[in-house]
Amino acid sequence: xxxxxxxxxxxxxxxxxxxxxxxxxxxxxxxxxxxxxxxxxxxxxxxxxxxxxxxxxxxxxxxxxxxxxxxxxxxxxxxxxxxxxxxxxxxxxxxxxxxxxxxxxxxxxxxxxxxxxxxxxxxxxxxxxxxxxxxxxxxxxxxxxxxx
Amino acid sequence: xxxxxxxxxxxxxxxxxxxxxxxxxxxxxxxxxxxxxxxxxxxxxxxxxxxxxxxxxxxxxxxxxxxxxxxxxxxxxxxxxxxxxxxxxxxxxxxxxxxxxxxxxxxxxxxxxxxxxxxxxxxxxxxxxxxxxxxxxxxxxxxxxxxxxxxxxxxxxxxxxxxxxxxxxxxxxxxxxxxxxxxxxxxxxxxxxxxxxxxxxxxxxxxxxxxxxxxxxxxxxxxxxxxxxxxxxxxxxxxxxxxxxxxxxxxxxxxxxxxxxxxxxxxxxxxxxxxxxxxxxxxxxxxxxxxxxxxxxxxxxxxxxxxxxxxxxxxxxxxxxxxxxxxxxxxxxxxxxxxxxxxxxxxxxxxxxxxxxxxxxxxxxxxxxxxxxxxxxxxxxxxxxxxxxxxxxxxxxxxxxxxxxxxxxxxxxxxxxxxxxxxxxxxxxxxxxxxxxxxxxxxxxxxxxxxxxxxxxxxxxxxxxxxxxxxxxxxxxxxxxxxxxxxxxxxxxxxxxxxxxxxxxxxxxxxxxxxxxxxxxxxxxxxxxxxxxxxxxxxxxxxxxxxxxxxxxxxxxxxxxxxxxxxxxxxxxxxxxxxxxxxxxxxxxxxxxxxxxxxxxxxxxxxxxxxxxxxxxxxxxxxxxxxxxxxxxxxxxxxxxxxxxxx
Amino acid sequence: xxxxxxxxxxxxxxxxxxxxxxxxxxxxxxxxxxxxxxxxxxxxxxxxxxxxxxxxxxxxxxxxxxxxxxxxxxxxxxxxxxxxxxxxxxxxxxxxxxxxxxxxxxxxxxxxxxxxxxxxxxxxxxxxxxxxxxxxxxxxxxxxxxxxxxxxxxxxxxxxxxxxxxxxxxxxxxxxxxxxxx
Numbered sequence: 001x002x003x004x005x006x007x008x009x010x011x012x013x014x015x016x017x018x019x020x021x022x023x024x025x026x027x028x029x030x031x032x033x034x035x036x037x038x039x040x041x042x043x044x045x046x047x048x049x050x051x052x053x054x055x056x057x058x059x060x061x062x063x064x065x066x067x068x069x070x071x072x073x074x075x076x077x078x079x080x081x082x083x084x085x086x087x088x089x090x091x092x093x094x095x096x097x098x099x100x101x102x103x104x105x106x107x108x109x110x111x112x113x114x115x116x117x118x119x120x121x122x123x124x125x126x127x128x129x130x131x132x133x134x135x136x137x138x139x140x141x142x143x144x145x146x147x148x
Numbered sequence: 149x150x151x152x153x154x155x156x157x158x159x160x161x162x163x164x165x166x167x168x169x170x171x172x173x174x175x176x177x178x179x180x181x182x183x184x185x186x187x188x189x190x191x192x193x194x195x196x197x198x199x200x201x202x203x204x205x206x207x208x209x210x211x212x213x214x215x216x217x218x219x220x221x222x223x224x225x226x227x228x229x230x231x232x233x234x235x236x237x238x239x240x241x242x243x244x245x246x247x248x249x250x251x252x253x254x255x256x257x258x259x260x261x262x263x264x265x266x267x268x269x270x271x272x273x274x275x276x277x278x279x280x281x282x283x284x285x286x287x288x289x290x291x292x293x294x295x296x297x298x299x300x301x302x303x304x305x306x307x308x309x310x311x312x313x314x315x316x317x318x319x320x321x322x323x324x325x326x327x328x329x330x331x332x333x334x335x336x337x338x339x340x341x342x343x344x345x346x347x348x349x350x351x352x353x354x355x356x357x358x359x360x361x362x363x364x365x366x367x368x369x370x371x372x373x374x375x376x377x378x379x380x381x382x383x384x385x386x387x388x389x390x391x392x393x394x395x396x397x398x399x400x401x402x403x404x405x406x407x408x409x410x411x412x413x414x415x416x417x418x419x420x421x422x423x424x425x426x427x428x429x430x431x432x433x434x435x436x437x438x439x440x441x442x443x444x445x446x447x448x449x450x451x452x453x454x455x456x457x458x459x460x461x462x463x464x465x466x467x468x469x470x471x472x473x474x475x476x477x478x479x480x481x482x483x484x485x486x487x488x489x490x491x492x493x494x495x496x497x498x499x500x501x502x503x504x505x506x507x508x509x510x511x512x513x514x515x516x517x518x519x520x521x522x523x524x525x526x527x528x529x530x531x532x533x534x535x536x537x538x539x540x541x542x543x544x545x546x547x548x549x550x551x552x553x554x555x556x557x558x559x560x561x562x563x564x565x566x567x568x569x570x571x572x573x574x575x576x577x578x579x580x581x582x583x584x585x586x587x588x589x590x591x592x593x594x595x596x597x598x599x600x601x602x603x604x605x606x607x608x609x610x611x612x613x614x615x616x617x618x619x620x621x622x623x624x625x626x627x628x629x630x631x632x633x634x635x636x637x638x639x640x641x642x643x644x645x646x647x648x649x650x651x652x653x654x655x656x657x658x659x660x661x662x663x664x665x666x667x668x669x670x671x672x673x674x675x676x677x678x679x680x681x682x683x684x685x686x687x688x689x690x691x692x693x694x695x696x697x698x699x700x701x702x703x704x705x706x707x708x709x710x711x712x713x714x715x716x717x718x719x720x721x722x723x724x725x726x727x728x729x730x731x732x733x734x735x736x737x738x739x740x741x742x743x744x745x746x747x748x749x750x751x752x753x754x755x756x757x758x759x760x761x762x763x764x765x766x767x768x769x770x771x772x773x774x775x776x777x778x779x780x781x782x783x784x785x786x787x788x789x790x791x792x793x794x795x
Numbered sequence: 796x797x798x799x800x801x802x803x804x805x806x807x808x809x810x811x812x813x814x815x816x817x818x819x820x821x822x823x824x825x826x827x828x829x830x831x832x833x834x835x836x837x838x839x840x841x842x843x844x845x846x847x848x849x850x851x852x853x854x855x856x857x858x859x860x861x862x863x864x865x866x867x868x869x870x871x872x873x874x875x876x877x878x879x880x881x882x883x884x885x886x887x888x889x890x891x892x893x894x895x896x897x898x899x900x901x902x903x904x905x906x907x908x909x910x911x912x913x914x915x916x917x918x919x920x921x922x923x924x925x926x927x928x929x930x931x932x933x934x935x936x937x938x939x940x941x942x943x944x945x946x947x948x949x950x951x952x953x954x955x956x957x958x959x960x961x962x963x964x965x966x967x968x969x970x971x972x973x974x975x976x977x
Contacts, residue, residue, distance in 0.1 A: 024670050035532050037932035041390040043535065046383040048733045048748050048762065050898045054923030056671065079930035081829045086534035088519070093527050097519045101512040101541040108504035116497055119418075119489035141568075144621050439815070458819060466812045473805035480801045521818050530826050730866065730898075 022064045030059050030069045034076055035086045043086055151216050154204050154295030161197035162285040164190045169278035176271030176343070184271045188259055191278060195252040198285075202249045205294055206236050214305050217298035218242065224305035226699030234317040235308045240442060240457070241294035246321065247438075248284040250329040255281060258333065266354050272340030273333075280332055283464050291457040307699055310725045310732045316376030324369025324396060328434045330362025331399060334406070335431035335472075338424050342475040347420050347482050352410045357787050359410070363403045364783040370396055371776040382733035382748050384669065384764045386772065389538040394517045395437030398510045402430035405506035408499050408556075415561060416496065421476070421483035422503075428472045433510070435465045440517075490563035498556040502549065509545045513538065539664075543596060547603060550657055553650050554607030557643070558614055575613055580606030597665045604654050611647050637785060645786025652778030655771050662742075662768025669764040671750070676757050683765040685711050685745055687718070692756035700725040702734075705749045705759050709738060720749040720761070744769050828930055828949045835860070835940045836928040840895070840918035843905055848893065848918045850944075857890045857966045858940040861954070862926055864896060865903040867934040874935055874953040875911040881959040882915040889942075890963055891915070897926045897934065941966045 031045035036052045044055045055076075062072045076084050088094040168190025175183030205218070209232045214220040218241050223232055237246040255277040262270055288294065334355040341351040373393065374386035387393060406426040412419050443458025476483070489496055516533045523531045558572040583605030584598050592598055615636070622632040637644045672680045679688035690706040704721040708714060718736040725732065738745040743765055750760035830836075835858070839849040850858065861878055863871040882892040894917035896904045901919065908917055920926055929938060939948040939962040948962050 028669065033536065035534060041388050041532075041534055042383055046385055046388075048382040048750070050730065050751070051923060051926075053671075053750055053760070054898075055927060057922065058924060058927055076927070079830060079928060080932065081530065081826060081930075083530045083532050083826050086532055087536035087540070088523075088531045088533055093523060093529075094531065096522075097516055097533060097537070098541070100515045101508060101545070104508040104511045105504065105545070108508050109501075112497070112500045112504055115487070115500065116489065116492050119487040119496075120492060122486070122488050144617075443818070462812065462815055462819075465815075466808070469808040469812070470805050473808060474802075477801040477804045518814065521814060521821070524821055525814065525817050 022060050026063055026069065027056060027060050030063070030072050031056050033073055033086060034059075035084050037080065037084070150204060150208050150213055151295045151297035154201050154208075154216075155289075155293065157197050157201045157204070158285060158289050158293070158295065161194050161201070162282060162289055164194045164197065165278050165282035165285055168194065169275050169282055172271045172275035172278060176275065184274070187271070187274050187278065188263065191252075191255045191259055191274060194278070194281060195256045198245070198249050198252045201295075202236075202245055205242065205245060206233060209233065209236050212305075213301075214303075215298055215301035216294075217296040218294045220298050220302050220305040222305070222308055224307040224699060226697075227305075227308055228313075228698060231308055231313050231317070235312065237321050238308055238312045238317065241288070241292045243321065243325075244284055244288050244292050245294055247325050247329060248281060248288060250325055251277065251281045251284060251332060254329055254333055258336075262354070266337075266350075268344045268346055269337055269340040269351060269354070272343045273336045276336035276339050277332060280336075287457060287460055291460050307725065310700065310723060311380060314376060314380050316372060316380065320369060320372040320376055323365050323372055327362050327364070327366030327369050328396075328399065328437070330358065330365055331403060331427075331431050331434050333358040333362065334427050338427045339472060339475060342424065342472075342479050345479060345482060347424065347479060349413050349417060349420075352413050352423065356410070356414075359403070359407055360783060360787055363400070363407055364779070366396070366400045366403060367779055368776065370400060371773070371779075375773060378769065379735065379737065382735045384667075384735075384746050384748070384762075384766060386663075386769070389513075389516075389535045391517050392437070392441050394513050394538075395433075395440045398513055399430050399433040399437060401506050401510040401513070402426055402433055405503045405510075406430055408506075409503050412496055412499050416487070418485045418487035418496070420485055421480075424476060424483065426503075426507075428469075428476070429507075429510070432465060432469055432472070433514075435461065435468060439465055493559070493564045493569070495556060495559050495561045495564075498552055498559055502552045502556065505545050505549045505552065509542055509549075512541055512545070516541075546657075547596075547599060550600075550603050550607060550654070553653065554603070554610040557647065557650075558610050572610070572613065576606045576609035579609035592665075594665050597661055600657065600661045604658055607650065607654055611651060615644075615647070638788070641785050641788045641790070645782050645784075645788075648782030648785055649779050650782075652775045652780075652782055654775075655778055656775030659768045659771030659773075659775060662771065663766050666767040667764060667769075669762065671760070671762045673751075673758060673760040680761065680763055682763050683743075685709060685715075685763075685765060687745075687747065687761070687763055689759055689761070690717075692752055692759065697723075703749075703752065705752065705761070707736075707747060707761070709745055709747075715745075718745070718747045720747045722749055722752075739770055741770055743767055825951060826932060828946075830930055830938075830946050831949055833946060834944050835938065835946045836925075838895075838920075838925045838928065840920060840925065842916050842918045843901075843908065846916070848916050850893075850940075853891050853893075854944055855889070855942055857885075857942060857963055859890065859892045859959070859963065860895060860929070860938045860940065861892065862895050862897055862929070862931050862934055862936045863907075864899045864934045865907040866899065870953040871907075871935045874937075874955075875907070875913060877954050877956050877959055878915065879911060879913050880956065881963065885963055885967075886915075888967060890967065894918070895920050895925055897923060897931065939963070939966060941969060 028045050031052075032043045034044040034055065036042045036044050036047035036049060036055070038049050038051045039047050042052075044052045044059070046052075059072055062075065063069070067075075073085070082089065088097060090098045168187040171183045171190065172187035175181065175187060205216075207213075208216045208219045209223055210229070212219070212223070212225060218239070222235050222239050222242070227235065236242045255274070258273060258277060262273065266273070337351045337355045337358075341347050370393075373396070377388070378384070378386040406423065409419055409426060410423050413423050439458065439461040442461060516538055519533050520531055523529055554576060555573070560568055580602040584602035587598050587601040592601060615633075618636055618640075619629070619632050622636055623629065627635065668683050670680065670682050674680060674689040676689055676691055679686050681687075686709070688708045688710075690708055693704050693706070695702045695704065701724045702721050703724070704719050707718045707720070709716055709718055716738060718738065720736040721734040722731040723734055733748055733750075735746060735748050737747065744767075746764040746766055748762040748764075750762060752759040835850060837850050839847065842848050850860075859878070859881070861874075863875070865871070878892055878894070881890075886892075892915040894913065894915060896907075896917060896919045899919065904917075904919060907913075929936075933951070935953060937950045937954050938946050939950070941947045947966060950958055950962075
């Protein structure tokens with residue numbers, strides 16, 4: 001991906017571009033973790049709003065100045081609180097929301113296991129209804145599949 | 149005159165609906181068909197009245213009748229004709245009247261279709277439908293009246309929300325609401341079955357097509373919403389896990405689970421309790437969705453408003469939940485099944501697993517959506533739960549579902565022998581592994597993408613294997629190829645309709661994977677004549693132009709796109725509406741089967757010499773919309789009337 | 796399942812409904828600021844009149860920093876007279892009101908200032924850095940900074956005379972004390 005940088009700008013409210021090229025992918029990755037504060041539920045990376053553009057510029061600048069991605073993210077968290085993170089940090093109370101899916105699936109699978117056991121046990125207890133002759137069903141199957 | 153006429157009609161409709169519901173319930177309880185007839189006539193009357201009110205409101209929009217406050221707030225003299233029609237349901241009050249009208253329409257169809265063939269259920273179904281309709285009419289009368297008079301009538305209105313000036317406006321809410329309201333029908337039948345203590349599979353057979361139709365419209369609504377988001381909102385994405393998007397997705401998940409597990413009850417008479425619970429879940433999630441959209445409890449891009457209407461919806465949600473679950477508790481004994489199964493390796497098990505995944509996904513999305521509220525209640529700290537979270541936790545669930553989609557149709561009911569497993573799945577598994585290897589060799593690196601490729605190939609192969617084998621069997625009777633295929637599709641339209649829908653889901657899955665894993669984007673500022681390059685495309689900034697439209701000012705950028713040779717010109721714009729605080733981005737794009745070039749205009753210099761653009765090359769997004777077309781075809785096939793003559 | 800246990804099923808819906816009802820008491824758009832109690836971030840801007848405007852020069856005074864925009868209707872339009880009144884009433888008592896205009900066009904902002912006759916210093920924040928530094932997520936937002944340079948209160952939405960007076964009086968009543976941490 002080749003990035004062509006614009007020159008330094010005058011005029012009203014155009015984003016400042018840093019002097020050294022920054023990996024746009026990195027900017028995108030950091031910005032994707034942050035919530036755009038003026039739109040609902042979009043990330044700073046995705047949002048077309050002016051505020052998001054300014055925030056992306058700040059991210060770009062900080063990365064160009066040598067900050068690590070986690071530091072840039074923390075900069076925003078220090079000012080906006082945890083709310084600015086689009087994905088809750090997996091610590092403390094927030095673990096609830098992260099563990100919930102796995103727990104839900106585990107509980108579901110456990111219930112299915114119990115139910116299946118009960119169903120198959122009941123089947124074995126009751127005598128099977130008019131058992132179809134195994135030989136006959138095999139012949140039918142083979143005929144349907146083709147080949148004598 | 150219109151405000152009073154409309155309000156009067158609404159009140160009369162409300163009275164009729166309440167009376168009808170009561171009459172139907174009383175008639176059902178006492179077994180008096182005369183009362184049920186009264187309810188039936190009330191239902192017809194309500195339909196006529198609500199249709200009239202709807203038409204009246206539309207007329208007010210078309211005629212610029214600003215004496216109606218809703219019209220004044222949502223349109224102005226510059227609003228184009230087309231958007232004056234779709235603007236009718238562009239805000240809260242109109243959405244309620246649209247919802248009510250659809251409920252009335254469905255009730256009418258129920259009256260026409262089921263008054264003879266569902267004797268025990270009919271009174272209660274009617275009671276529930278009219279009861280729900282009455283609730284929405286209550287909202288329309290007291291909380292969100294569309295026919296309030298504006299005094300004095302202003303000279304010009306405020307205008308429609310510019311984001312709604314799009315063709316998506318005619319299809320997205322309509323499809324989505326048809327899906328939501330459509331779920332009321334199986335729900336009504338389920339409650340009727342509980343009340344009448346006829347919890348066997350009659351109510352399931354009666355509602356089979358209703359469920360498919362409602363499910364289809366929900367799917368369509370979701371896909372159109374994604375399309376709208378992609379081509380209007382200017383962020384290059386189609387799904388943001390916004391709380392209200394989730395609110396439409398959860399009923400879809402529950403409805404999909406319901407659609408599948410009723411097949412078990414139809415064939416094997418098992419899972420009665422589970423099926424009733426699923427449809428109750430689907431319907432209450434629908435109500436939860438309307439509650440979310442209108443109560444302002446959770447911030448969302450869709451949120452219409454806050455206020456007392458939220459309390460109304462929450463109360464109704466509570467009422468429905470408590471009554472439905474109370475009925476389940478009441479009929480508990482009848483619902484306990486005597487299920488039987490020969491082997492764990494069987495279609496029943498696969499369907500159960502399918503349900504586990506879908507319901508777990510629904511619960512996950514639900515918990516994630518309300519978690520900010522929970523965190524604030526418990527910890528006093530506000531957190532956000534957004535796309536990164538939902539994507540991460542849902543992907544394993546959906547991948548498992550896709551895998552099950554391949555296994556389910558080919559595995560036998562009751563017990564699948566090792567022989568049949570080998571016969572059915574050897575080739576597909578080989579295909580899956582082969583596809584994964586090919587993908588890896590071709591440079592597909594994220595493990596998840598490789599896995600998706602493998603699973604998708606596996607499922608596609610199962611469909612092909614089944615279809616070829618069945619066609620070959622038919623041809624053995626001497627039929628030519630095409631008639632054999634056609635005859636197969638028509639004779640077993642349920643099965644093959646389902647296959648086609650599964651194929652559509654596969655296509656969508658490929659589209660989603662491609663767009664998430666392989667899309668690239670960049671943001672840059674260009675001077676006139678300069679170009680940006682991305683993924684082999686070169687975008688040159690040619691200039692800006694300003695224009696005046698009927699209700700907004702527009703600044704359009706001209707950009708030439710080439711990839712070796714000139715492909716075309718893109719004209720993304722920024723639209724400045726007087727009543728909006730910030731401009732609306734109008735994106736421009738080149739759609740392709742494998743790639744979309746997507747351009748958003750950001751800031752620009754006043755004199756047109758410079759512009760900031762966001763350029764994206766999105767991969768495989770068109771497959772998502774194509775998948776929607778395939779799903780449509782599959783659904784049409786599945787709901788065809790059953791062929792009675794022998795193959 | 797005994798006869799009574801089954802009624803737990805409908806009852807289990809109640810905690811969920813309670814949680815949703817709790818939602819009515821909260822405002823999802825009202826985010827508490829982690830900056831309250833911490834030193835106010837420094838800024839150096841240029842006013843519309845061309846004069847330099849820096850936070851440090853006002854150390855020792857109570858500072859009211861207001862973020863606004865000309866398109867923010869109706870809230871900014873309601874509070875502009877409130878701020879001007881507060882400025883005129885308290886400027887001789889060691890209070891300074893500073894307006895920071897964000898995401899706005901210069902002509903529209905200057906018109907806003909002219910229309911409301913604002914005499915307190917106003918500057919534009921063209922890159923948005925100051926607004927992000929202060930954790931601003933919408934307009935209007937107002938920060939009350941004490942004499943030692945710490946943010947003591949944040950008000951989201953239009954400021955009223957009572958809010959202005961209450962916060963300023965409270966901070967004026969405090970002794971100056973040593974300067975806060977840099």
